Amino acid sequence: MAARGIASGNGNTAVVVGVLLVCAFLHAGVAESAEFIVGDGGGWSVNASSWANAKRFLGRDVLVFNYDPTALDVVKVSASEYEACAAPSGAKVLKSGADRVALALGPSYFICSVPAQCQAGIKMAVVARKQGRIGGAS
Numbered sequence: 022m023a024a025r026g027i028a029s030g031n032g033n034t035a036v037v038v039g040v041l042l043v044c045a046f047l048h049a050g051v052a053e054s055a056e057f058i059v060g061d062g063g064g065w066s067v068n069a070s071s072w073a074n075a076k077r078f079l080g081r082d083v084l085v086f087n088y089d090p091t092a093l094d095v096v097k098v099s100a101s102e103y104e105a106c107a108a109p110s111g112a113k114v115l116k117s118g119a120d121r122v123a124l125a126l127g128p129s130y131f132i133c134s135v136p137a138q139c140q141a142g143i144k145m146a147v148v149a150r151k152q153g154r155i156g157g158a159s
């Protein structure tokens with residue numbers, strides 16, 4: 022995007038500097054990560070999915086799953102496991118009741134592996150993008 026300004030020579034230094042500043046600003050935005058309490062006050066529940074649909078996530082954002090560990094857990098699964106509500110045997114099960122998960126870029130899928138809970142709706146899919154939160158909803 023800076024190519025035209027550079028190629029056309031004199032008088033465009035300010036444009037080039039401006040472009041560089043904007044790029045630096047955007048880069049700062051990319052580097053910044055945020056923490057989200059899944060479901061806000063409702064925590065990890067049947068409402069987590071609709072909560073997630075209203076958010077924009079970036080790579081490296083951290084999700085905090087708050088829930089009663091005697092009743093629920095959290096397992097990160099694949100898309101097909103998410104659809105099937107089935108955690109593979111040997112999956113890493115989070116069960117502290119306040120689990121923190123940093124998002125990788127792209128889609129992530131979470132379910133509760135306690136029998137019947139995922140089927141009841143305690144599941145959540147999120148997509149972490151490279152950028153796009155600047156000026157947008159949080």
Ligand SMILES: *[C@@H]1O[C@H](CO)[C@@H](O)[C@H](O)[C@H]1NC(C)=O
Binds near residue numbers: 063066067068
């Ligand atoms: C889910 O949301 C509905 C509608 O806002 C609310 O009535 C219900 O109590 C919520 N359930 C949980 C478990 O937070």
